[in-house]
Amino acid sequence: MSDNSTQPNGAIRLKGVTKNYHLGKRVVPALKGIDLEIIDPGFYAIMGPSGSGKSTLLHLLAALDRPDAGSIELDGVRIDTLNETQLTQFRRHQIGIVFQQYNLISTMSALDNVTLPALLDGMPRKQRYEKGMKLLESLGLTDRADHRPDALSGGEQQRIAIGRAILFEPSILFADEPTGNLDSETSEQVWKLLHDLANQQDMTVIMVTHEPVAAMHCEKAFILRDGRILRTIDIHDGIDIGELATRLLQPDG
Numbered sequence: 160m161s162d163n164s165t166q167p168n169g170a171i172r173l174k175g176v177t178k179n180y181h182l183g184k185r186v187v188p189a190l191k192g193i194d195l196e197i198i199d200p201g202f203y204a205i206m207g208p209s210g211s212g213k214s215t216l217l218h219l220l221a222a223l224d225r226p227d228a229g230s231i232e233l234d235g236v237r238i239d240t241l242n243e244t245q246l247t248q249f250r251r252h253q254i255g256i257v258f259q260q261y262n263l264i265s266t267m268s269a270l271d272n273v274t275l276p277a278l279l280d281g282m283p284r285k286q287r288y289e290k291g292m293k294l295l296e297s298l299g300l301t302d303r304a305d306h307r308p309d310a311l312s313g314g315e316q317q318r319i320a321i322g323r324a325i326l327f328e329p330s331i332l333f334a335d336e337p338t339g340n341l342d343s344e345t346s347e348q349v350w351k352l353l354h355d356l357a358n359q360q361d362m363t364v365i366m367v368t369h370e371p372v373a374a375m376h377c378e379k380a381f382i383l384r385d386g387r388i389l390r391t392i393d394i395h396d397g398i399d400i401g402e403l404a405t406r407l408l409q410p411d412g
C-alpha cells in the first residue's frame with residue numbers, strides 16, 4: 160500500500176547514480192549508473208569484489224557523500240538535493256550507519272556512546288540516559304553500560320555501535336562489512352540482530368558484505384561489478400550457500 164507521501168517507510172530509489180573520484184588529473188569512475196529500487200523493509204546485501212564500488216554506494220546512500228549525477232530518494236526524500244543542515248538532521252534521525260571498525264569513542268562509556276546522537280541533538284541528560292538504558296536492555300547489554308569500549312568484546316562493541324545507529328529508530332540502517340573484524344559465532348549474533356531489526360521493527364537494512372554466509376541472512380543480494388549492478392539474487396528462492404557462492408562468481412548475466 161505505497162503512496163507518494165514522505166512518511167518514513169524505508170523505501171530507497173536510485174536512478175542513474177554516478178560517482179567519479181579525482182586523483183590529480185586521473186578520473187576514477189567508481190559508480191557508472193546505478194538504478195536500484197527497494198520498496199519493502201527487509202534485510203538486503205550489497206556484494207561484489209574489492210573495488211567494485213560497494214563502499215562508495217553505501218556512502219552515497221547514507222548521505223556521507225554526494226553523487227555526480229542521478230537521484231537518490233530515501234523515505235520519499237531526494238537526499239541529493241538537501242543542504243548540509245537538512246542532511247545532518249536527516250542523517251541523525253532517519254537513517255543509521257555502522258562500520259566495520261565500530262567507530263566508538265574510546266573515552267566514553269557504552270551508555271554515553273549509545274546516546275551520543277541524543278547528546279548532539281540537545282536532549283537533556285536524564286531523558287537521554289533513560290532512552291539509552293532501554294536500548295541497552297533490548298540489546299542484552301545492560302550490565303555493560305558503564306564499560307568503555309576497550310573493556311568490551313568486538314561483538315559487544317559492534318552491538319553498541321548498532322544501538323547508537325538505531326537510537327532514533329530510523330527507517331533505514333546501513334552497515335559496511337559490520338562483521339569484518341568478528342569471529343564466525345559473534346558474526347552470527349550481529350546478522351541475527353540486523354535480521355530482527357528488519358523483520359520485527361520494519362527497518363530497511365542494507366549490508367555491504369563479501370561473505371556468502373552473511374548474505375544467507377538476507378532476502379536479496381545486489382551484485383556490484385565495476386561500478387554497475389550486475390544482477391540481483393533472490394536469496395529466498397530456496398538457494399543454498401554453495402549455489403549462492405557459485406552465482407556470485409559468475410562473470411556476467
Ligand SMILES: Nc1ncnc2c1ncn2[C@@H]1O[C@H](COP(=O)(O)OP(=O)(O)O)[C@@H](O)[C@H]1O
Pocket residue numbers: 180181182187188189207208209210211212213214215216
Ligand atoms: N577516495 C578515493 N579516491 C580515489 N579513488 C577511490 C576513492 N575511494 C574509492 N576509490 C576507487 O573507487 C573504486 C570503488 O571503490 P570502493 O567503493 O571503495 O569499492 P569496494 O568497497 O567495493 O571495495 C575503486 O576503484 C577505488 O580504488
Ligand SMILES: [Mg+2]
Pocket residue numbers: 213214215
Ligand atoms: Mg569497501
